[in-house]
Amino acid sequence: MSEANLDRSAGRIRPRRLRSTPAMRRLVAQTRLHPAELIWPLFVREGADGPRPVTSMPGVEQHSLDSLVTAAREAVSAGVGGLMLFGVPQQRDATGTGADDPDGILNVALATVREAVGDDTLVMADLCLDEFTDHGHCGVLTTGPRGETVVDNDATLERYAAMALAQADAGAHVLGLSGMMDGQVGVVRDALDAHGRSDVVVLAYAAKYASGYYGPFRDAVESTLQGDRSTYQQDPANAAESLREVRLDMEQGADMVMVKPALPYLDILAKVADVAAQAGVPTAAYQVSGEYAQIEAAAERGWIDRDRVVLESLTAIRRAGAGSVLTYYALEVARRLNG
Numbered sequence: 341m342s343e344a345n346l347d348r349s350a351g352r353i354r355p356r357r358l359r360s361t362p363a364m365r366r367l368v369a370q371t372r373l374h375p376a377e378l379i380w381p382l383f384v385r386e387g388a389d390g391p392r393p394v395t396s397m398p399g400v401e402q403h404s405l406d407s408l409v410t411a412a413r414e415a416v417s418a419g420v421g422g423l424m425l426f427g428v429p430q431q432r433d434a435t436g437t438g439a440d441d442p443d444g445i446l447n448v449a450l451a452t453v454r455e456a457v458g459d460d461t462l463v464m465a466d467l468c469l470d471e472f473t474d475h476g477h478c479g480v481l482t483t484g485p486r487g488e489t490v491v492d493n494d495a496t497l498e499r500y501a502a503m504a505l506a507q508a509d510a511g512a513h514v515l516g517l518s519g520m521m522d523g524q525v526g527v528v529r530d531a532l533d534a535h536g537r538s539d540v541v542v543l544a545y546a547a548k549y550a551s552g553y554y555g556p557f558r559d560a561v562e563s564t565l566q567g568d569r570s571t572y573q574q575d576p577a578n579a580a581e582s583l584r585e586v587r588l589d590m591e592q593g594a595d596m597v598m599v600k601p602a603l604p605y606l607d608i609l610a611k612v613a614d615v616a617a618q619a620g621v622p623t624a625a626y627q628v629s630g631e632y633a634q635i636e637a638a639a640e641r642g643w644i645d646r647d648r649v650v651l652e653s654l655t656a657i658r659r660a661g662a663g664s665v666l667t668y669y670a671l672e673v674a675r676r677l678n679g
């Protein structure tokens with residue numbers, strides 16, 4: 341093409357100039373991933389004598405206490421920002437008593453990991469009853485006005501308050517409130533403060549959707565849930581109620597808010613991050629088990645370039661407004677970023 345032709349077809353404004361070399365693209369990149377903003381979800385199984393693979397999440401394991409400590413130390417070496425622990429208990433009951441028992445698997449794991457890592461990374465606890473109840477719901481059940489079984493919001497809050505104190509005692513720096521009960525942030529904040537634990541951070545899963553993307557997670561924690569969580573988690577059809585949830589959680593004292601799942605909900609994430617930023621509150625996002633499984637399954641068939649899609653998905657989540665990301669890829673990506 342002649343100069344004249346070039347001028348006629350594109351003119352003097354040429355956005356491609358800023359994409360011309362890797363050095364140029366690095367200079368103008370608006371989103372950069374860093375290990376410190378990655379949070380690694382980890383599963384620990386009561387009574388396990390070694391790690392066991394989670395079939396629907398290739399590369400993810402249910403840890404024993406020993407292998408959990410090894411993983412935690414690897415995360416510290418790679419500069420991973422935090423560890424989010426989930427317990428897989430052997431006994432479950434109607435009210436989830438294992439959740440606030442200091443000898444319950446999650447509390448033992450929190451104490452063990454905190455002892456191993458100190459303050460070198462953040463130790464976080466999933467604060468929810470679903471792994472500990474025999475019915476698999478995130479709260480305790482009662483009978484509704486028409487004889488139906490319902491999750492009892494306010495009775496569940498009492499369980500969450502007890503769980504929060506147990507997790508704080510075990511050494512968690514951050515409590516991840518994922519149950520989607522009304523008023524949970526305020527009740528947990530008050531319980532912590534009344535017990536002299538104003539130091540413990542509350543991360544509210546503020547906008548958490550009732551999502552099919554949690555399927556593989558249910559395998560990972562051996563969930564017993566029959567039915568679904570649609571009476572407490574949000575309807576995927578709705579956007580506005582996310583902002584309502586976020587505002588309520590911030591009013592109740594949430595230190596950070598989260599959107600979950602992440603990639604299918606980037607529109608929500610962008611709005612939530614805006615609203616939270618106006619209040620000076622950081623926003624996190626959770627790249628959930630189904631998002632992980634999708635990438636792994638397509639990659640296994642050779643249909644996508646796995647390593648590229650892993651970084652692209654996390655970059656998209658950060659670009660949409662998440663300051664930090666919970667991802668099962670945290671250790672791997674932190675190592676890749678470290679070079």
Ligand code: PBG
Binds near residue numbers: 555630
């Ligand atoms: C509740 C909880 C769930 C997830 C994180 N915390 C399950 C649910 O709400 O059904 C899902 C995370 C994932 O899918 O990776 N304990």
